[in-house]
Amino acid sequence: MCDSRLSHCGFEFILSHEKVTKLCDNGVIMALLPYPLAREILFEMDAERAHDLAMNLLARLQNTPMQCLWSTPRVDDPVRVAGVQFPNRLGLAAGLDKNGRCIDGLGAMGFGFIEVGTVTPKAQPGNPKPRIFRLPAKRALINRLGFNNEGLEAFLNHVKRAHSFRASGGVVGLNIGKNAATPIERATDDYLAGLDAVYPHADYVTVNISSPNTQNLRTLQSDAALDGLLSALHERHLSLQAAHDRQVPLFLKIAPDLNEAQIDMIAKALLRHGMSGVIASNTTVSREAVQGLPHADEAGGLSGWPVFEKSNDVIRSLRSTLGPNFPIIGVGGVLSAQDAVEKIRCGADLVQIYTGLIYRGPRLISEAAQALAQDRSASQRP
Numbered sequence: 001m002c003d004s005r006l007s008h009c010g011f012e013f014i015l016s017h018e019k020v021t022k023l024c025d026n027g028v029i030m031a032l033l034p035y036p037l038a039r040e041i042l043f044e045m046d047a048e049r050a051h052d053l054a055m056n057l058l059a060r061l062q063n064t065p066m067q068c069l070w071s072t073p074r075v076d077d078p079v080r081v082a083g084v085q086f087p088n089r090l091g092l093a094a095g096l097d098k099n100g101r102c103i104d105g106l107g108a109m110g111f112g113f114i115e116v117g118t119v120t121p122k123a124q125p126g127n128p129k130p131r132i133f134r135l136p137a138k139r140a141l142i143n144r145l146g147f148n149n150e151g152l153e154a155f156l157n158h159v160k161r162a163h164s165f166r167a168s169g170g171v172v173g174l175n176i177g178k179n180a181a182t183p184i185e186r187a188t189d190d191y192l193a194g195l196d197a198v199y200p201h202a203d204y205v206t207v208n209i210s211s212p213n214t215q216n217l218r219t220l221q222s223d224a225a226l227d228g229l230l231s232a233l234h235e236r237h238l239s240l241q242a243a244h245d246r247q248v249p250l251f252l253k254i255a256p257d258l259n260e261a262q263i264d265m266i267a268k269a270l271l272r273h274g275m276s277g278v279i280a281s282n283t284t285v286s287r288e289a290v291q292g293l294p295h296a297d298e299a300g301g302l303s304g305w306p307v308f309e310k311s312n313d314v315i316r317s318l319r320s321t322l323g324p325n326f327p328i329i330g331v332g333g334v335l336s337a338q339d340a341v342e343k344i345r346c347g348a349d350l351v352q353i354y355t356g357l358i359y360r361g362p363r364l365i366s367e368a369a370q371a372l373a374q375d376r377s378a379s380q381r382p
């Protein structure tokens with residue numbers, strides 16, 4: 001691997017691969033670096049290794065005095081959506097913290113809400129590595145992780161241990177999926193097991209049927225399959241509400257690769273089965289926007305800039321079918337504060353980010369949350 005040229009405060013450093021690796025192994029040094037510099041080092045590594053290093057660091061340093069290295073005051077822009085009070089409208093999308101290990105550390109970056117998972121009933125390793133690829137020319141990622149996670153029991157132990165984010169009013173969403181080994185005809189069993197287990201610990205629950213990396217999962221978005229799944233979930237949702245004497249909203253997360261008729265069918269099913277809200281969208285299987293780029297032909301879901309307009313189209317269609325009051329979380333390709341505002345303009349009530357955080361760093365969180373707050377106060381002015 002070639003040397004890394006890093007510019008910082010007007011000085012230029014040339015670091016050998018060996019030095020880069022040493023710097024990275026000392027996680028605390030990484031936490032001290034400004035994000036553009038840390039990113040250059042992280043981008044020298046395999047994407048999943050960089051992810052694991054950052055998450056291990058957060059898990060180790062969260063809720064210690066070291067957390068001040070990345071803590072940022074949260075933008076105060078409270079909003080009530082699906083009966084839940086959110087401190088602001090900017091959240092972390094599912095998949096970055098699959099096991100719910102870093103809720104407090106991530107929450108300290110200024111998010112109003114953090115969604116963790118996708119968790120499956122049993123632990124599973126996911127697909128063979130490498131399985132995350134960067135496409136920096138389009139500020140995009142392709143991943144085919146395949147719901148690698150430690151399973152429900154470990155997940156809930158982590159979630160229960162998180163305390164500081166929630167104590168400060170932060171909202172935690174728990175995202176559930178199905179095991180790869182469970183036949184698609186039995187998918188409902190996995191979702192019901194997930195819902196039963198996470199319900200008492202969630203501020204909201206997301207039912208993820210839109211990952212392209214679990215065989216046939218997206219077929220659950222089609223008419224009869226969706227009807228069966230949502231009616232079973234609705235029934236269980238009602239009994240859980242009664243049993244726990246607590247109303248936890250249930251969101252459905254959908255793909256961006258849907259035509260108008262499919263979106264219309266899903267919207268009607270959401271209303272018919274009393275779902276609380278919808279998250280649009282997951283990653284895309286389209287490669288139109290990245291053709292010819294290195295890694296463009298890797299299998300998996302594409303996220304970041306190329307999914308921005310696609311997910312906006314889905315949000316607009318959902319809003320027009322669902323009416324003004326049905327809760328929508330907009331996600332996909334938010335890389336700037338203006339992109340976050342655009343999601344709201346398309347009809348979203350709340351906004352999530354994932355790939356933008358990788359390319360722009362934690363600064364995007366407060367910038368976007370601030371822009372959303374300003375946009376709201378501007379639109380409320382007479």
Ligand SMILES: Cc1cc2nc3c(=O)[nH]c(=O)nc-3n(C[C@H](O)[C@H](O)[C@H](O)COP(=O)(O)O)c2cc1C
Nearest residue numbers: 093094095118143281282303304332333353354355
């Ligand atoms: C590496 C990676 C892993 C992901 N894992 C999950 C997941 O486990 N569950 C889920 O619902 N979405 C998952 N997503 C999708 C994101 O939550 C988000 O919907 C999508 O990436 C679009 O947003 P973005 O362009 O801001 O990344 C993942 C995305 C990436 C990039």
